[in-house]
Amino acid sequence: MAGFTFLPMSHDHDHDNDLDPMAARVKALETILTEKGLIDPAAVDAIVETYEHKVGPRNGARVVAKAWSDAAYAEWLAKDATAAIASLGYSGRQGEHMQAVFNAPETHNLVVCTLCSCYPWSVLGLPPVWYKSPPYRSRAVIDPRGVLAEFGLELPLTTNIRVWDSTAELRYIVVPLRPQGTDGLGEDELAALVTRDSMIGAGHALAPGAAA
């Protein structure tokens, strides 16, 4: 580093930067792994960029909207979700396989990861805080109906609830029921009705007119 940069005149002294302890620990890990030649900082930056800006539940919403609109695609998604999703440009990390589980009037699907918080990043982005919380992770399996009720989803007792426990190798996306009154809608309009929670199974797709 050559020389110093002059600070704006309104500053009458230098303010020190403060790196909080967690940030310093992460910087230390990055430094050590870089010095060992195990990671490339540019690759790490690219991953950050992807997760901050490029992946998110809108990807999954496109998948669901296409499955609603295109029976052949829905069939492909049911048989080989990894390939059907990748065909739209959304690929997970190597070794991550996707399975799509379809809600039906008599069956509702709910996704959890009881081990840590394996999540279908490529189609849903970052997991919501509640997905990572211990109560959700334990209670989704023991009492899924109760958990869903807390999400405002009161399902009839005749509806079976299937709970899918994600692993590092296999992640799930729920294809919610297509809302009624959406017959004339195109994929873009349909995608706007697909919420993140509905693709985890913690909600229904929005009714037409309810989309933000």
Added chain:
Amino acid sequence: MNDERGFDEPWQAQALALAFALQDAGVITAGEWAEALGRERAVHGLKDDGSDYYDSVVAALEQLIEGRGLSTKAAMEDVAAAWRRAAHATPHGMPIALENDPQRRRA
């Protein structure tokens, strides 16, 4: 429950990216990562709202790195302390570089 926020702080994104970068580089497998993170969550992930998730990510990374003999807890703490000193020694508004650690420059 409709929280769409991603990361609260940049270090959380950095930590997660390090875990993925190690998987991409073949240093660890996805299964090993899930297991290490799961173990950390089982031991320390106690907050009901899940807000300590990224603390667990960092701890799991440290455990894996130490377990592989890639570094030691003491060495990781030393480098973290150097980063904090470097930050304090860097004028506000300038990028923090490890070279700015006063102890490192004297060495």
